[in-house]
Amino acid sequence: MRLAALRLCLDRAPSKEPFSPEKVRKVVVFLWGGRIGDTLMCTLFCNAVKAQRPDIEIAVVTGPLGADILEGCESVDRLEVSGKPGWKAALRLKSTGCCLCIHLSTVMNPTDFFGVYCLRARHNLGYDHSDYPLFDVNLPAPDSPDRQHVADRFLEAARILTGQKGPIERRFYVRRDLEADARIQAWLEAIDLQGPHIVINLFGSSRHRSFQYEPARKFLAVWNWAFPSHILILLPVPKHEEMLRRLKAELACPNIVIAPYPLAPPLSIALIRRADLVFTPDTGTVHIASALEKPVLAIYQSEARNAREWTPLSPRHAILFANEPPTPHHRSKISDFDRNEWKSSVARLIGIEEPPGP
Numbered sequence: 009m010r011l012a013a014l015r016l017c018l019d020r021a022p023s024k025e026p027f028s029p030e031k032v033r034k035v036v037v038f039l040w041g042g043r044i045g046d047t048l049m050c051t052l053f054c055n056a057v058k059a060q061r062p063d064i065e066i067a068v069v070t071g072p073l074g075a076d077i078l079e080g081c082e083s084v085d086r087l088e089v090s091g092k093p094g095w096k097a098a099l100r101l102k103s104t105g106c107c108l109c110i111h112l113s114t115v116m117n118p119t120d121f122f123g124v125y126c127l128r129a130r131h132n133l134g135y136d137h138s139d140y141p142l143f144d145v146n147l148p149a150p151d152s153p154d155r156q157h158v159a160d161r162f163l164e165a166a167r168i169l170t171g172q173k174g175p176i177e178r179r180f181y182v183r184r185d186l187e188a189d190a191r192i193q194a195w196l197e198a199i200d201l202q203g204p205h206i207v208i209n210l211f212g213s214s215r216h217r218s219f220q221y222e223p224a225r226k227f228l229a230v231w232n233w234a235f236p237s238h239i240l241i242l243l244p245v246p247k248h249e250e251m252l253r254r255l256k257a258e259l260a261c262p263n264i265v266i267a268p269y270p271l272a273p274p275l276s277i278a279l280i281r282r283a284d285l286v287f288t289p290d291t292g293t294v295h296i297a298s299a300l301e302k303p304v305l306a307i308y309q310s311e312a313r314n315a316r317e318w319t320p321l322s323p324r325h326a327i328l329f330a331n332e333p334p335t336p337h338h339r340s341k342i343s344d345f346d347r348n349e350w351k352s353s354v355a356r357l358i359g360i361e362e363p364p365g366p
Contacts, residue, residue, distance in 0.1 A: 018142065045292050049158050049162050054066050066084055097123075108130070108132070108133060121142070185274035205239050207286045216340075218342060224255060224343065241267050243293065277296055286304045299321075309339075328353065
């Protein structure tokens, strides 16, 4: 209802002037939520544009987390760090004479729409928003499932500005913090455990994308039984540290350890750089591992669209889907997946023979 009311009042073409990529000199990428996945995909756009059009100034509107990830990225000329997305925050967004605002989310929510409007760019580029006059430049949704990844949207947006023919190389920016690298290296040397280092994230962006205590306990016990040489490094997530401490204490296994916390993005990145495999639900950890080209085993809900849009891009990866819920009124549980498929995927990604057993 709010979006419909906003569109009724504000959904107008931002300019009477036809869009001309050659005239674009200032671009703002609207990543208000500052989520890890969107932010890393944005770096593909920034790197591709700067390689062909260094005359274009690129700004990114993002939150504190996104700004932390983008710190040091030479392809981003300016970071505009916003607080929590909302109506008042949208009114504080400053118009900077921007030629083009880019917003490539699948779903348009009211605050994003209002935020884009408040930026007052001369043109707005959206994804599959041909029915929105505010977005006078539209990137249509591809028919092929192989081209529906969010990364492809950002590269196609770069193609619009650069006119580049043929494939565009995927070049992520992944921040490297020397202090974080040294801290993680010192921690790994201190625990002094030999074997493949498996970084395990048990938590997604919502409850139904996260492991609960008992399924997590059983799963870690099974992993330790099936692959006893593996060092299982649990990623601490805010509000879940106590659950991880309980898991470690109850399992009482020396090769299950909890990474140092609080684990800010530079430390997470430093740890994943040293991983032999990353196991995680569909969340930002998938995309950090992909950007670093680490083997990654990701779990997705049974809903296929999200897997198409956010599948791992690492050269070595595998996907597990949660089992279908018992009725359409239930959600699938992220911890409920085929254990045999999990075991064979781990063995293949690590490069060992699959262990026997159920």
